[in-house]
Amino acid sequence: MAEQNKNVLVAGGAGYIGSHMVKKLLDEGYHVVVLDNLSTGHKKAIDQRAKFYEGDTRDKAFLDRVFQNEDINTVIHMDAFSIVPESMKNPLKYFDNNVIGMIKLLESMVDNHVPNIVFSSTAATFGNPKGNRKITEKDPQNPINPYGESKLIMEKIMKWVSKANHLHYVALRYFNASGADASGKIGEDHHPETHLIPIVMQTAYGQRKNLQIFGDDYDTPDGTNVRDYIHINDLADAHILAMKYLNEGHKSDSFNLGSSKGFSVKQIVDTSRDVTGKPIQANDAPRRPGDPDTLVADSTKAKKVLHWKPKYGIHDIVKTAWNWKEKHPEGYQKY
Numbered sequence: 001m002a003e004q005n006k007n008v009l010v011a012g013g014a015g016y017i018g019s020h021m022v023k024k025l026l027d028e029g030y031h032v033v034v035l036d037n038l039s040t041g042h043k044k045a046i047d048q049r050a051k052f053y054e055g056d057t058r059d060k061a062f063l064d065r066v067f068q069n070e071d072i073n074t075v076i077h078m079d080a081f082s083i084v085p086e087s088m089k090n091p092l093k094y095f096d097n098n099v100i101g102m103i104k105l106l107e108s109m110v111d112n113h114v115p116n117i118v119f120s121s122t123a124a125t126f127g128n129p130k131g132n133r134k135i136t137e138k139d140p141q142n143p144i145n146p147y148g149e150s151k152l153i154m155e156k157i158m159k160w161v162s163k164a165n166h167l168h169y170v171a172l173r174y175f176n177a178s179g180a181d182a183s184g185k186i187g188e189d190h191h192p193e194t195h196l197i198p199i200v201m202q203t204a205y206g207q208r209k210n211l212q213i214f215g216d217d218y219d220t221p222d223g224t225n226v227r228d229y230i231h232i233n234d235l236a237d238a239h240i241l242a243m244k245y246l247n248e249g250h251k252s253d254s255f256n257l258g259s260s261k262g263f264s265v266k267q268i269v270d271t272s273r274d275v276t277g278k279p280i281q282a283n284d285a286p287r288r289p290g291d292p293d294t295l296v297a298d299s300t301k302a303k304k305v306l307h308w309k310p311k312y313g314i315h316d317i318v319k320t321a322w323n324w325k326e327k328h329p330e331g332y333q334k335y
């Protein structure tokens with residue numbers, strides 16, 4: 001790959017997935033610039049080898065400065081708000097940050113002739129698919145929460161801007177990003193934490209007395225929601241393949257990224273009991289608004305077209321999340 005093609009901007013590089021993306025890119029010899037407003041991310045999560053610009057994606061003048069200082073070939077657009085229940089309570093927060101951020105970023109990319117974008121989209125754009133089939137890229141996208149809607153709008157904006165300009169994209173629709181780097185140096189740390197696996201880890205570690213299982217009357221085998229948990233380093237690999245795909249001149253496209261295996265909330269708790277050796281108290285609680293019954297990916301297209309090979313299974317995911325918890329029980333706070 002030409003040297004210039006190795007210049008990457010990770011927008012949201014101080015976040016959970018972004019920090020893993022940055023480390024992987026640097027380990028593979030890319031030149032990495034990070035942009036983040038630290039609204040949910042952590043400065044300490046950013047690899048020291050990367051160059052960091054603190055600022056907001058909705059600030060076009062700031063973006064122009066970054067692109068004028070740095071010769072960027074690909075933007076990995078991970079900065080967004082992404083908590084389903086919060087988006088149900090405060091939809092405008094999501095449309096403002098996510099949609100305006102996308103518009104400003106694309107404006108600045110076009111003005112500064114940055115050719116490629118790899119966008120973090122989500123399974124939440126598919127809503128609550130009927131039946132228990134795995135979700136392919138051809139499935140209808142009908143979001144049932146404002147977060148998913150904001151990401152679908154972002155996908156559509158990106159598609160139209162790409163058609164009208166010299167701009168190429170890959171949209172990667174992740175299912176449930178989870179686990180941590182095996183080094184134990186970076187991991188998931190949100191305040192408040194809402195994601196299932198880190199909450200299960202907090203319970204195993206004794207930081208919570210119990211966790212709540214939100215709903216046991218869904219249309220799933222044990223009544224609890226089924227999700228497809230995919231290790232963040234497998235996601236990071238997919239981005240590197242997507243960048244190569246774009247640099248080889250292939251057409252803009254979208255891909256679903258998951259393990260293609262579904263696990264219920266109860267199965268995640270059971271697996272975590274096995275891995276940690278801790279009892280992990282889980283209580284039944286009412287449904288959480290905005291949750292679809294089942295989301296499981298069909299990732300055949302990413303495997304075929306991008307040559308993506310996810311390596312981690314659910315045990316590795318829980319093991320690496322537990323390793324991060326044991327090494328940094330307070331996350332980045334007492335790092």
Ligand SMILES: NC(=O)c1ccc[n+]([C@@H]2O[C@H](COP(=O)([O-])OP(=O)(O)OC[C@H]3O[C@@H](n4cnc5c(N)ncnc54)[C@H](O)[C@@H]3O)[C@@H](O)[C@H]2O)c1
Pocket residue numbers: 011012013014015016017018035036037038039040041042055056057058077078079080081082097101120121122123173174175176177178
């Ligand atoms: N976590 C998942 O399971 C999951 C699944 C599918 C898609 N995604 C998407 O992946 C991306 C990363 O998710 P994450 O779990 O790492 O979230 P995160 O909150 O840990 O990371 C997001 C980062 O973006 C930054 N940010 C947010 N708004 C910004 C703005 N306006 N300007 C500059 N920086 C801003 C935050 O400070 C943070 O560092 C998001 O776009 C999310 O929608 C996540």
Ligand SMILES: O=c1ccn([C@@H]2O[C@H](COP(=O)(O)OP(=O)(O)O[C@H]3O[C@H](CO)[C@H](O)[C@H](O)[C@H]3O)[C@@H](O)[C@H]2O)c(=O)[nH]1
Pocket residue numbers: 082083084121122123124174175176177194195196197199211212213214215225226227265288291295
């Ligand atoms: O304390 C908890 C936390 C979660 N859950 C359940 O666990 C499942 C997973 O919930 P998470 O909050 O961990 O993740 P979501 O499925 O809501 O959403 C995640 O995955 C989506 C893609 O599938 C999105 O992209 C989103 O950004 C990301 O947060 C859900 O059924 C939820 O109801 C519980 O039962 N108890």
